[in-house]
Amino acid sequence: MKFKKIILIIIIFLSFLGIGSMLSNVQSREANQLLEAYGLSNNTRYIEVKNNQEVRTFLTYLKKRYPHNKIQVHMTSKAKKNQTLVWSNHNVLKLPTESGRYFTKDDFKGQVSFAVLGLNAKVPTLKAQGNEYVYINQKYYTVIGTLKHYRQMKQNGYYLTASPKQPTGKFKLRDYQIIIDSSNKVIQQIAKHYGVKAKTPVFVKNHQIHQFSIIREILFILIFLLIASASNIILAFMDWKTVQQTNLKGSLLHNWLINHGIRILLVELVVTFGAYFFLISRKFVSKPQHLIWLLMTSWVIISIFYALSILHLLRKEKNNAKTA
Structure with a gap:
């Protein structure tokens, strides 16, 4: 079970790298246009x-x-x-x-x-x-x-x-x-x-990104985000399966889910920052604030999917208990 969770965390990390790489592609393309206007290349x-x-x-x-x-x-x-x-x-x-x-x-x-x-x-x-x-x-x-x-x-x-x-x-x-x-x-x-x-030259850092909404890159960002969200939904179901085996009920069940959920999300937050620093060191990023904003937004979204999945399973159990 732990091995499967590690695999899912790695998938989320790779998805965040993919999301950041798409942003880097957009900024590199825009920077190339600017650099070519100076007769220079992107290695400047x-x-x-x-x-x-x-x-x-x-x-x-x-x-x-x-x-x-x-x-x-x-x-x-x-x-x-x-x-x-x-x-x-x-x-x-x-x-x-x-x-x-x-x-x-x-x-x-x-x-x-x-x-x-x-x-x-x-x-x-x-x-x-x-x-x-x-x-x-x-x-x-x-x-x-x-x-x-x-x-x-x-x-x-x-x-x-x-x-x-x-x-x-x-x-x-x-x-x-x-x-x-x-x-x-x-x-x-x-x-x-x-x-x-x-x-990196000042004129590249200060260059305005005029075409962020590039269709191909946006589609890939959404795909990577869906993969990361699906991984978090699977993690939520795995945690639910684990807690069912403990036979916890009531407040004990809620406390376990809350504590474990917070740990999972904190680990994913570390993964988010890990992806940020990896991309900063390996990819061209003219606007680092755009990258951290995009990755943090992605983390919030997959966290919401995790929380909603847990809430759905709790409500489903309550409904089953009432009908039983």
Whole structure:
């Protein structure tokens, strides 16, 4: 009997993992849309380095340490919120432009820094001999393109290429939040090298989930919830069968059912939190509060099914006693 109960508890745990995974799928899909708007993938994480190292030292380290790994770096300025430095050792995802073009791999190799502007970029520019330049700190950056409108992105931002040989390479690393797009292994190694922790980018965490009600995911959530509820109904019947074998009556019967029911529900509450922490560590979740809300709601629902099943069996016994 105990073995069967353990199996049912495991089924409930797996059902909760399934419910959380469906939410993760929805949030990952939405996050992917946002990340693609930045030319990044879902593997993106960020670190913050507080030493006095220059950007070029950091990029030189990446080139020497990971010559065969695909890495793309966006460094967002802490002081100039609309400035982002971009570096990559491979061809980046080409973002649609209103005019000109986006960066290519070759733009990160030379000594000249290039700029791509948001549609409403707030940065000093000037035109000379038919070309447009960004002018910052007495340095000129050739504008090669202007991005099309993206509702997910701030329109007043501008992007500069970064390279050990370019003027942007002399910027201080501590002045930037470093967003890295690569394999999880590479990102963790880079973070360990600098003694910092890799985290999910702010723009992903703050991204609004606009399409939670995805039909396929909702259907699967309901199916997993039904499986967990059915398991709890079976648990209620097993507990009832156990108490019948004890021949308890009256208040003793009620107390046993209440005490045992509370223990079962507390165990399932622990299972709920176990599923939450497992999913947080293994799945992409941009809004953890949505996950805990969904799992706790699921726990309340299956608890209600357990309680209703016990009440149904109690009433059935009372009716049988009256007719006897």
